[in-house]
Every structure is written in C-alpha cells, then in structure tokens.
Amino acid sequence: MRIITIASEQKRRRSRSVREATIERLLFLAGIVGALSVALITVFLFASGLPAFANFGLGNFLFETRWSPTNGVYGTLALTAGTLSVTLTALVIGIPSGVACAVFLSEILPPKAARAFKFAIELLAGIPSVVYGFFGLIVVVPAVRMYILPIVRLWDPDAHTTGLSILSGAIILAVMILPTIVSLSENAISSVPEEYKEASLALGANKRQTIARVLIPAAKSGILASIILGMGRAVGETMAVLLITGNAAVMPKSLLDPVATLTGTIAMEMSYADTSHQQALFAVGVILFLIIMLLNAVAQTAAKRMGARRS
Numbered sequence: 001m002r003i004i005t006i007a008s009e010q011k012r013r014r015s016r017s018v019r020e021a022t023i024e025r026l027l028f029l030a031g032i033v034g035a036l037s038v039a040l041i042t043v044f045l046f047a048s049g050l051p052a053f054a055n056f057g058l059g060n061f062l063f064e065t066r067w068s069p070t071n072g073v074y075g076t077l078a079l080t081a082g083t084l085s086v087t088l089t090a091l092v093i094g095i096p097s098g099v100a101c102a103v104f105l106s107e108i109l110p111p112k113a114a115r116a117f118k119f120a121i122e123l124l125a126g127i128p129s130v131v132y133g134f135f136g137l138i139v140v141v142p143a144v145r146m147y148i149l150p151i152v153r154l155w156d157p158d159a160h161t162t163g164l165s166i167l168s169g170a171i172i173l174a175v176m177i178l179p180t181i182v183s184l185s186e187n188a189i190s191s192v193p194e195e196y197k198e199a200s201l202a203l204g205a206n207k208r209q210t211i212a213r214v215l216i217p218a219a220k221s222g223i224l225a226s227i228i229l230g231m232g233r234a235v236g237e238t239m240a241v242l243l244i245t246g247n248a249a250v251m252p253k254s255l256l257d258p259v260a261t262l263t264g265t266i267a268m269e270m271s272y273a274d275t276s277h278q279q280a281l282f283a284v285g286v287i288l289f290l291i292i293m294l295l296n297a298v299a300q301t302a303a304k305r306m307g308a309r310r311s
Contacts, residue, residue, distance in 0.1 A: 045289060049282035061283060067249040067260070069269065074280040076287060078249045082166075082259030083288075085252050086241060087234040089170035090177065094234075095227055097174065098181030099216070102223075105182070106189040107211055118186065125179035133243035136172040141244055144168050144256070152256060161256035164246035170255075172240050177230035184229065188222020189215055232295050235288070238263040262288045 053061055056074050064075020101121070105114045141163035148167065152159045192215050200210040216223070238261075246258020247268065266281050266288075273281055 045282060045285055049286035052279040052283035065251050069277045076284055078251050079260055079262050079265055081251055083235060083261040085166050085259060086169045086173060086245060086261060087231060089166055089255060090173035090234050091231060093170060094174035094177045094181060094230060098178050099185050099223060101182045102185035102189055103211055106186050121182050122179050129237060129240045132172050132176055133240035136168055136240060136244040140168045140171050159256060164244060164258050165256045166252055166259055167255040169241045169245040172244060173234045173237060176237065176240065177233050180230045180233055181226045184226030185223045188219035192218045228295055228298065232292055235291060236263060238267050242267060
C-alpha cells in the first residue's frame with residue numbers, strides 16, 4: 001500500500017512539473033511575441049517616417065508652424081504645441097483631482113464605501129473614447145461657450161470661442177485619465193506601512209497633517225508613476241480630442257483657441273494621403289513615439305531615484 005502511495009505521489013509530481021514547464025514555455029513565448037511585435041512596429045514606423053525628415057528638412061518639419069498638405073507644407077510645431085497644451089492642461093486639472101480622490105478613498109471613506117466608489121471610478125476606463133468625445137461635444141463644448149467665455153471677457157473683451165478648444169479637450173482628457181491616477185495612487189497610499197501613520201499620530205499630528213506630510217511623501221513614487229501613465233494616455237488619445245478641440249492646425253494663444261493634435265491629424269488625414277503626405281504622417285507618428293518613449297524613460301528614472309532615496 002505504501003509503495004502504491006509513493007508511486008502515485010511521484011506521478012503527481014511529474015505531472016505538476018510537466019504543467020509548470022509548459023506554462024513557463026508559453027509565458028516565454030508570449031514575452032518573445034510581445035517584444036518582437038514592439039520591435040517590428042518600431043522598425044516599420046521609423047522606416048516609413050524617417051524619409052520625410054530628409055525630404056522636407058528636419059528643422060522645417062519640427063519648427064515650421066504651418067501644416068498644409070495641399071500646398072506641400074509640412075510643419076508640426078503647431079501640432080506638437082496643440083498636443084502638449086491639451087495634455088498639460090488636462091494634467092493640471094486631473095492630477096489634483098485624482099490624488100485627492102485617491103486620498104479620500106484610502107483614508108477617509110469606510111472600506112465598503114471605498115470599494116464601491118473605486119469600482120465606479122474604474123468603470124470610467126471601460127467607456128470608449130468616442131463616447132467621451134460625444135459627451136464633450138454635447139455638454140462640455142456648449143458649457144465652455146456659455147459659461148467660461150463670459151468670465152474670460154471680463155478681462156479680455158475681444159475673446160471669442162465656439163467651445164471647440166484646448167480647455168474643452170483638457171476637461172474630457174482629465175476625466176479619462178482619472179481612473180489611472182486614482183487607482184494607482186490609491187494602491188500606493190494604501191501600501192504605506194501602518195506604522196508610519198501610527199507614529200505620526202503618536203507624535204501629535206492630526207489626520208490631515210499625517211496625510212499631507214507622511215502618507216503622500218511615502219507614496220510619491222507610486223503617485224508619480226500614475227501621473228506619468230496618465231500623461232501617456234492623454235498624449236496618445238485620438239477620438240475624444242479630435243471631436244472637441246476643433247482640429248485647427250494653428251499655434252494656440254489661449255485655452256479657448258482650437259488646436260490640432262498629432263494623433264488627431266494622423267487619424268483624419270491618413271485615409272486620403274498621397275505618398276509624400278503619407279510619409280509626413282508617419283514622421284508625425286515618429287515624433288509621437290519619441291514623446292511617449294521620453295515619458296516612459298522619465299517615469300522609470302524618477303521611480304528608481306525615489307526608490308534609492310527610500311532605501
């Protein structure tokens with residue numbers, strides 16, 4: 001009987017080891033496929049876009065403000081400025097709101113209510129971007145025209161807007177990046193050891209001081225990561241921004257001006273672009289790719305430095 005039991009146990013171990021080896025190989029294969037996919041996309045993008053820099057001139061392409069494919073003028077400075085202005089304005093709105101919401105969920109609300117609210121916020125990430133765009137077109141754009149414009153005219157009587165503007169796009173983008181910022185920031189704050197909070201309260205700090213001076217600084221690496229990921233989402237957003245920013249390739253002078261973005265320009269013009277125009281759009285994609293790569297590099301560097309300081 002004992003011999004049978006030992007043989008059965010050995011058989012189960014061999015079966016488990018075979019399953020584990022199979023899973024390891026599948027995971028390795030998935031990693032290889034993912035890495036090759038990124039590499040192939042990168043090679044294709046650069047191979048298609050770099051000729052435009054040579055044909056139109058790198059300086060002209062990057063720093064010319066006019067984007068007029070019908071006249072053979074391809075300058076991306078206005079597109080880059082539009083992308084960055086919408087993104088940065090969205091971050092100005094979204095970062096304080098997201099971090100404050102994360103603090104509220106992790107430290108103020110009761111656990112059951114916090115789970116319900118967090119679930120509702122995470123549902124925002126599942127809404128298609130075109131739905132955000134329609135909402136912005138129907139609600140945010142008229143609100144900017146009806147309520148924000150009269151306030152701006154108090155100090156700038158000549159101000160005007162149709163509502164399709166940087167501000168409208170930034171408001172929608174701020175809502176779209178909230179799930180990323182709130183979820184990751186809340187996880188980072190909740191991961192702070194309980195001893196930190198107890199020590200702060202024992203030294204006489206109140207709850208507000210503990211949150212502001214202990215919990216948030218201790219969780220800043222996770223909060224920074226959430227901000228960088230939210231920024232990447234904002235930079236790469238297409239449909240929602242395309243619908244509500246006006247898609248005008250001009251240098252913005254105020255938050256009420258319409259703009260065109262890098263992603264929106266690619267989406268709008270790729271379907272009818274000829275050879276040179278198509279090369280220019282691929283070059284726009286190269287610029288967008290480099291911006292996102294730079295953001296990822298900044299995020300990793302900042303996270304490593306903060307981790308080194310904590311250790």
